[in-house]
Structure formats: structure tokens, C-alpha cells
Amino acid sequence: MHNSGPSSVAAPVIEVAGLAKEYRVYDKPEGLWASVRGLLHRTSRVVEALRGVNLTVGRGEFVALLGPNGAGKTTFLKLLSGIITPSRGTARVLGHVPWERADDFRRRFALVMGQRNQLWWDLPAAESFRLHKEIYRLDAARFERTRDELVDLLGVKKLVLQPVRELSLGERMKLELVAALLHEPEVLFLDEPTIGLDVVAQHTIHEFLRHVQAERRTTVILTTHYMKDVAALCERVVVITHGDIVHDGPLAEIVDRFTTHKIVTLDLDDPSATARIERCGFPCEVRGPRVVLRIDRQRIADVLPEILRSDGVRDVSVEDVPLEEIVAELFRSGAPERRAVVETAR
Amino acid sequence: MGRYLAIFLTFARACLVRDMTFRANFILESVTSLGWMSMNLAFYMLVFQFTPEIGKGTGWTREPFFAFVATGLIINSIVQAFFMPSAEELTEMVRTGGLDAVLVQPLDAQFLLSMHRVDYSSLANGAVGVGLLAWALARMGHAPPPVAWLLYPLLLLCGVAILYALVIVLAAATIHMGRNQSLYDFWFYMTNFSRYPAEIYAGPWGGPIRALFTFVLPILLVVNVPARVIARPLAGGAWWPVAGVVAAALAALVVSRVVFQRSLAKYRSASS
């Protein structure tokens, strides 16, 4: 299950074995009484967020961590960054056990959470950068050089002196990324960095991350729900569902393994031609003068000429099944059983 | 150490910039705390309409008593300005994930979590406290000896340390209780006992209260010892409270450190 990526020739940057995390959730009944009532007696369940995960990542890899909501992605990132301690298993990041939280370790990585604001809300980002410089003990000259370089790359020079609360979500995210990269981390954890951003901002961030990663050979682990991020950035994809890694490999391999079909779209001159196409017997969907067919990848070479020969076909396009669909399929396939749930009371 | 000072100054500077951006709010908050304080002073003045002294033979006549009140104002305003706002924000940080962002930084989490905000408006009370202290000492007719002037700032710091430890323990409790509505309430009810000279806790009920808040939860020492040193020079052989308050401050800091680290460890193992 844990085949290492193509570029992990040297010692791996991240090594994870049998990593598991369980936590207890307390049932919270509704209403005024609830919060106080819970003090002495509350019922709880144990939830397994991660169930013995193995993973090895080499220097300079850009890994996408995919999975449905609640699959354990964020828990995994929190374990790798030492925010929380695991229930079982081992992990080493840059040679350190993350949850020992050595300063030397914490100076060498960064965590960016797309849904959370880490910059001072009422002040210009420049103030937060200055704080960052002190916390990470950055040399003044190097700090300024890195900051200017990052700010230029993202084209946010003008925003640095504006109070963060006045910025748009996309602008804020760019400044978050600058802050996170100021200390030139060797490992970067990105938790849904493009969530809620428009297409232009997403594109800028892709370009930026690609550039920085290539330049510094940063090891990046990215969680996201946008397949655009994956397609633009990651050569390796790890899929987690229900706390288990169900797939680990190059992006192309997934597409290969899970795309059994091609999507063929036909534009017809004549609506009556629809009937003829339908008779071919492929699963097909009619949308006005347009027909969408799903055709077995092996048979496409045989079938396509035949279809094109029929009258009334004005235009045709052949595409792969969209990545979203493949991944959705993967998410479903990796769900053999529900998470173990234990009822307890305290 | 130098780095922590630099970081603290960065925080202090940022908060000052913010306060100056929302000046009207800042002024309103200063006026609020000054208002409450003057109401309390008015009450004490009323009390002295009926008596020359608080407690028989205790020496807490009007001027020493106001020196006591001033000492309390100074200590409380320091705690309110530098530690309370961060502690009050902690539960919110747990809820929004801000705590996670703190834990990945190469810095002591307790330092960051207890000092990242400064509320300058609370210092207004402290300024009035200094003025009140000067007034009271000038009217007392006998200047405190030099040793009192030396000890006073140290004892103020010890008082601040004890209250800081209490804030930290309360904040740690809210990390896993998940609510902090009660933090301020609890703070208020506890420190309430430190507002008056310890001598008033006398008699069959007062004795145990005085012992409890001196030896178990040493909040009675916070204001009493420094106020005593500056306003009512210690008689010979009465030095043990000074040593006691230093020891209590150190012990309180250690205990609060242990409690806070434990609740962070619990947070790390109990959340996902």
C-alpha cells in the first residue's frame, strides 16, 4: 500500500507507520440544560479518525491527499504537524517525531489552513510578517529578500500595507501563503488552500506553488476538494477514506486504473438521428440535439468510425471521464465498512 | 529571552496600532473601567463617613486604606491589560482552530496564548491607582522607609504573578470545558476576596476564610503584602509575609505551568 514516489531516492522526508488516531465525541443534547448537565454525566463514542496509516514521502514530492469530508485528511495533517498526538503508530517528519514539537522541527515546516485566518485581522499583513520574523528568528536581510520575492510572485505588493479585514478571500489567502513561506519551510502542509477562491486566484496560487516548490524542492502535502488543484500540481495522489489509505500512486495511474470508459459527445443535425444512435446500445444521455455516450475504452477504436458513418452527426468530441467522477468512484470503492463506533458512558 | 521580549513588543505594538485605529472604542472602554473604579472609590469614601478605621486597631485608617485600594488598582490593571484579554480569547481559539496555528509555531505555547493581546484601556485604572497612591502617601505624614520603596515594586510583581497563575489555571480549565462564560465570573468572585485588608476576615467565620485565601489559594497576599509594606511599615519581626508572598508567587507560577501544559496535552490527545 505504501509505495514510495518516484523521486524518493534519498532518505524520505516523511515516514509514517501504523498511525492511528481515536478520539471521543460527547453527545450533546439540545437545549439550555445540555451544557451544564454534561458536566457529570455524558455519553460518548469513540471515533477512529485514522486507522493505522502507512506512508513514505521523499524530498521534493508534491502529494495530493484526497478523501471525502471526515475521511481523516485534516487529522492526518494535524498529526504530521504535531498539533495532536496519535493513539498508536509512529511518524517521522524531517527526522523528528512531530508531536515532540521540537523547536528545530517547527522551524522547518509550515501549515496553511484555508478555512482559517492566521493573520492579524485588523492590521496590515506586514505586521504579521514582522511577528513571523521574530518567532522564526529570521535574519533581517534574508527575511526581507524572501518576503519581497514571495510578494512579487503573487503580485500582492500593494495589499501588504492594507488591513487584512479589508481584503478579499483570495487576497487574504495569498498573504497567508506568503506568511507561511517566509521561513522557507522544507515541508509544507496545505489544508484546502484554494477553498472558496475564484478561478483566477486559484490559477495564480497554482502557478505560485509550482514555482516555489520547483525552486526550493519543498515537500508538499495538499488536501483539497478541487481536482483542478490536483491536476495542476500533484504527481502523486493518496486517497483516504474512513481513516484508511485506499490508494497511493501517480495521478496517471489512477486515471488509468479507474477510467474504463471514454465520454463521447455527438452534436446532431437531425433529432431523428437520436434513435439510431440509441440503438447502438451504449449508455447514452440525450440533451436536445446533443447525445453523450459512455463507451468502453477498449472498444472505442472500433465503435467510433461506425457512429460517425451514420447520417446527421455534425460534430464529435472524445474525452476522458472527468477527474471528479473518478475520484468520487474511488471514494465509494474505499468504503468497505462503517467506522467502528463504541458506545460508552462516563 | 531576548526573542520573547521582541515578540512581546511586536504584540504590544500591534495592539496599540489597533487601539488607535478604533480610537472611539478605546476611549469608551477606558471611560467604562474608570467609571466602575470611581463608583467603588465613592463607596469607600462613604464607608469612612461612619468610621475612622477598618477593623479595631488594625491601622487601616483612611489614607493607608486608600493606599491599599491604589495598590489593588495597579496590580489588577496590569493583569487586566496584559493577561486577561488573551485568556478570555482562548476558548474562542479552541473553537475556531486558532489554537492549532499557535501549536505549530516554534515558540512556547503558554507564552503566546497568555500574552498575545494587550488591552491598553485597562491601564487607565492603574494610572489612577498611581495618582491615588501618591495622594494617600503624601497625606499620611510619614514617608515609607527606603526599603519599602525597594520592596514595593517587587511585591507588586509577585502579586501580578499570583493573579496571572490564577488566570492561566482558569483558562486551562476552559480549554477542555469548551466554554468561558464563567471564566470572568469566577475570576471576579475569587479576586473579590483580595479587595479588602486581610484583617477584616476575623472571628469564627473570618479565620478559616483568611487561612484558605492565604495558604491554599494565596489571593489575600496579592494586595495585602505590598500595601502593608508601603502604607504601614512592617514592624520588627513581621517580615515573613514578604518571604511568603515571594514563595507563593513562585509556587503559583509552577503550578499554573504544570496545569496549563497538562490541559494542552489533553487537547492534543483528545481532538482530531
Added chain:
Amino acid sequence: MSGRLDGGGPLASMRAWWTMLAICLEERLVYRGDFALGTLMRFLPMVTQVFLWTAVFAATSRRDVAGYSRNDIVAYYLLAMLTRAFSSMPGLSTGIARSIRDGSVKKYLVQPVDYVSFLLAARIAHKLVYYAVAILPFGGVFIACRGFFPPPPDATTMSIFVLSLVLSFLLGFFMEATLGMIGFWVLEVSSLVFAYMLVQYLLSGHMFPIDMLAGIPTGLPGTSLADVVRWLPFEYTAYFPAAVWLGKIRGPDLVRALAIEAAWVVVMAIACRVAWKRGTRRYAAFGG
């Protein structure tokens, strides 16, 4: 949970039912315990006040301060606290101001309900729930402190006490509601609320009996601060009912004070109505 009990037959399900009932009862009790603890904590500031006055009595060897013996002072603080449980309206004015600011007050302009009556009804319900639970800690403290009280007053005084409590509830309600409705004209009422609370803190009598202000001159000949405060609404939300119970106000003074309290209730009720009428008219005209 049901999965584990399936095989046990009727006996097991009986046991499960019994356990659930026990848990429910236990939970109620736990809730009460915690609430009671919170209410008991509210008596703590009073404890220090009592020690302070005890020290004052010790220093002066007086028998009384402004007509209050030390026991009277303890009883006074307890009764003033009881009155505050009726007259204080936590969150009322800020709640009204907030609903004006964020526009949620609109729904009362549309719906066929009278906002003021609605608020009053809600507040009465709120208070009743509070008393149902707070009666335990209050009762406990009063019984424990019964030695401080003078013999209970006669039936007439007692009924005037109850009447003054009810009026203090209404007075507190209409004052705070009116304060909140100033939000129609002023966007941020928090500074007003603050000023109100400051005055209330000092002049309502929950820090000290208002009789203690009798010796403070006001500059007007023959008029003490207590004489002025008597004509203001504040002392009727804490001091007055306590003083009635302790027999500090009697005869014509009592009748006059009760009349002043009733008059303030009427005045504030009218002010509240007028503020609502004018405020909503203004709101409709200028939009929210």
C-alpha cells in the same frame, strides 16, 4: 445501545428502562446542583461586604450605622439581592438594541403582536424558570442566615413588600426596555447602558442602604443626597423593598415611597410605548 440489549429478554429491557430513568433524574439533579452553585457564588461578594461592615462596627463600637445594626446590614444585603433577582433584566436593553441594529425587529412590525407585551411575557417566563431553580440556593442562604433578620413584619407590611417587589420587576423591565429602544435613534447604545448601570450600581442601594446617604449634603438647604435619590427611580429596584421588610420606612413615608414607585412604573411604561411608537415610525420612514 439497543444492539447490546437485544438478547436479554424482558428483564434486560426493564433494567435498561430503569437505568435510563435513573440517568434522567440524575441529570436533572446535576443540573440543579451546578446552577445552585452558580447562584451561591453570587452571594460571595456579599460575604466580603458583610466582613467589611463588621470591621467598621468593631472599629467604632457603634451600635448602628445610619440606623442599621450589623445584623440589619446582613439582612439588608440579602433582601436587596432578592429584589435584584426581580428587577434586574440581564440582556434586555442590549437585546432590543441589537434587534434594531440587525433588522430582526422588522418581524414585529409585520406580525400581529405587540412587541412590548411580547417582551414582557417572555421576560416573565424567563424569570419564572429562574425562580423555580434559584429558590433552592436562595432558600438555603436565607434559612442559614435567619438569625440576622429581625422578627418578620406584620401582614400589611408583608403585602406592601410583595407589592413593591412586583413593582420593582415592572420598573426594571420598562426602564431597560426604554433604554434599548433608544437604539432607534442612536446606533450604539452600549455607552448609554453603561452609564445607566453605573448610576444603578451606586443609587439602587445594592452596594449599601440608601439611608447612608442621609448625611451627605447636596448644596440645597436642608436636602441630603438621600432626599434627592428618593425621587429617582433607581432605589426602587433594590433598596426600597428591603427597607420595607426591615421596617426602615413606615407610615406616611411608606405611602409616599410606594406612590413614587408606582408613578415611575407608569411613567416608564408610557415612555416605553412612546419610544416604540415613534421609533418604529422613524424606522419605517428611514428603513433599517
